[in-house]
Amino acid sequence: MPRLIDLVRIAGRRLVVPLLGYPGAQLTCSSLKQNEFNPVLHCESICRLVDRFSPDAAFFMMDLSVEAGALGLPVRYPLYESPTVEEHPVRSLADLEAFKVLDPLDDALVQARIRAMELMKERLDVPRGGYVIGPFTLAGLLMGASELAMATITDPDLVHGVVGFCTDVCVRYARALAAAGADMIAILEPTATFLSPQAFDTFCGAYIRGLITEVTGNPGMTGAAPAGDVAGGTDATGGRAGAGARTATGTTDAADKADAAGVRNGSESAGIERTTGATGSASRANAPDIAGPRRADAMTPMMILHICGDTSHLVRNMCATGAHGLSLDSPVDFARAAREADPEVVLIGNVDPVGVMVQETPDGVRRAVRALLDMMEPYENFILSTGCDLPYETPFENIDAFMKEGRL
Amino acid sequence: MFDFAEMKAALEHGKAAQVKEFAEKALAEGVGAEEILNEGLIAAMAVVGEKFKKNEVYVPEVLVAARAMYAGLDVLRPLLAKSGVKKAGKLVIGTVKGDLHDIGKNLVKMMFEGAGYEVVDLGTDVSPAKFVDAVRSERPDFLGMSALLTTTMPSMKSTIEALKDAGLRNHVKVLVGGAPVTSKYASEIGADGYAPDASSAVDVAKELVKGK
Known part of the structure; x- marks a missing residue:
């Protein structure tokens, strides 16, 4: 199974992967909403970003509403900002039943994302990344973040039930993205930022670990159980048993797709070159062959855990989920995180996406990137990135400055 | 006792x-x-x-x-x-227009109420006009605006402009906060105070009216 740290080692230089997505809509003169609904346009926006900025990997646009929308929650789609879930109706385990009859993969927007990933696979020669919401954050959308937070203290059984159900949804979608060609899948778990380390292990980490195991067929990077209560982890698995039957079916479906994708990937590795197609070639003379090891083992994406905000207190716990990489936001002290993290887990980050990337001058961006690179110089397990997804309006000269300084 | x-x-x-x-x-x-x-x-x-x-x-x-x-x-x-117990002060608070996130705003509200302030919560997705109306009718000491989305931050500026147009800007201290908001942004748009997190918001407010 390929690991992110192997990719970093093969490259032989710092990899530079800003979380680009939304700014791609500028290049196709489109709104974010159009990209959410139109997979061909979405892929085009991402391919043009790759042509324009030559990042070492390309993620599609970040979106925390796809899975909740597939479950039927009302979602608002503004033209130029990320979609927002408007209602959070679940108050009890009984309320969950209505959601269990749905297969999230049948949803049109979920299918649009999967299709966008298939198209990215055809056109991009850099590793492709997709996003899936984290089970705890999806639970927060179902219940409301404040209600979920309080229930971790007042009604733990409800939280385990909802997060367990959500894990199942995430597994289905992540497997489909992997089958469609995602080399990396970043699990977006922003709501977990407010948990204590112990609560993280019990209500989030254990489920992330389950998700990673289900998607990769491997318990992940570290053999250790989550740092906290092992019984919590056992409960977590037990909590998902109710949804087990559907998971089993899902496994078969995904395995079929996996085989099919494996065959396609096999033919690629036999010599069919991937290009960016219509927008021209994204192949670069200086591009490290980091897509290479992936092709031999096509169905096990590298799993990254992304949590926004200040997660300094959770670094060890995040490592214990088995994630191959941690994408951490700008408030985190990366040198400190590097001292705490498992050296086989890659830290990805963390230039401020707004304070620096949107609001600074190119010189300011260069200074921020240089300071981060200098600070992380002693550490091998590091990919230069932004703390979170870049906003639509990020000035291109700032992205250029980021890439140029990162490649010096 | x-x-x-x-x-x-x-x-x-x-x-x-x-x-x-x-x-x-x-x-x-x-x-x-x-x-x-x-x-x-x-x-x-x-x-x-x-x-x-x-x-x-x-x-x-x-x-x-x-x-x-x-x-x-x-x-x-x-x-x-x-x-008729005297309150420490009065805060009108809301998440700005286009933004439905309320957990940060709620934390700030609780911290103020916990510190003995009267708080009027306008909820989420609050337009500049609604903030202005509340400042006019409630006469608060502080107006707090919260945003989680980068794209909704400009609504903080619009609200401050709307307060000026209504002749109310000098009647209230404006506090801003939220994940994408920085102290630099706060001073650029003419806010009086910025708090990086909920627990420091009350301190910032107290500092603003010190010696008043």
Whole structure:
């Protein structure tokens, strides 16, 4: 199974992967909403970003509403900002039943994302990344973040039930993205930022670990159980048993797709070159062959855990989920995180996406990137990135400055 | 003499029903509503706020403690209103237009209420016109605006402009906060104060009116 740290080692230089997505809509003169609904346009926006900025990997646009929308929650789609879930109706385990009859993969927007990933696979020669919401954050959308937070203290059984159900949804979608060609899948778990380390292990980490195991067929990077209560982890698995039957079916479906994708990937590795197609070639003379090891083992994406905000207190716990990489936001002290993290887990980050990337001058961006690179110089397990997804309006000269300084 | 230690411990642990009972018991023993508010509720919320600042407790613990505080406050409110207890100040707060995120805004609200302020919560997706109307009718000391989305931040600026147009800008101190907001942005748009997190928001507000 390929690991992110192997990719970093093969490259032989710092990899530079800003979380680009939304700014791609500028290049196709489109709104974010159009990209959410139109997979061909979405892929085009991402391919043009790759042509324009030559990042070492390309993620599609970040979106925390796809899975909740597939479950039927009302979602608002503004033209130029990320979609927002408007209602959070679940108050009890009984309320969950209505959601269990749905297969999230049948949803049109979920299918649009999967299709966008298939198209990215055809056109991009850099590793492709997709996003899936984290089970705890999806639970927060179902219940409301404040209600979920309080229930971790007042009604733990409800939280385990909802997060367990959500894990199942995430597994289905992540497997489909992997089958469609995602080399990396970043699990977006922003709501977990407010948990204590112990609560993280019990209500989030254990489920992330389950998700990673289900998607990769491997318990992940570290053999250790989550740092906290092992019984919590056992409960977590037990909590998902109710949804087990559907998971089993899902496994078969995904395995079929996996085989099919494996065959396609096999033919690629036999010599069919991937290009960016219509927008021209994204192949670069200086591009490290980091897509290479992936092709031999096509169905096990590298799993990254992304949590926004200040997660300094959770670094060890995040490592214990088995994630191959941690994408951490700008408030985190990366040198400190590097001292705490498992050296086989890659830290990805963390230039401020707004304070620096949107609001600074190119010189300011260069200074921020240089300071981060200098600070992380002693550490091998590091990919230069932004703390979170870049906003639509990020000035291109700032992205250029980021890439140029990162490649010096 | 009523012992507030147990009541405070109950609040810190988020035991809403117990806090309510303690408040009723204290009243029955003849303790004044204002004393219960200060010694039982505000003092305990201050402890929770301090622990939150030091990462000894996290958001879930603060939320359940706040819920317990409200349970106690509900008992005291009619009496407090009757006795006309002076509040520390008044805050009008809301999440700006286009933004539906409320957890940060709610934390700030709780911290202010826990510090003895009167808070008028306008909810989420609040337009500049609605903020202006509330400042006009409520006459608060502070106006707090929260945003989680980068794209909704400009609405903070529009609101400050709208306050100027309405001739109300000098009547209220404007505080801003939220994940994408920086102190640089706050000063650029002409806000009076910026707080990086909920626990420091009350300190920022107190600092702004110091010596006033």
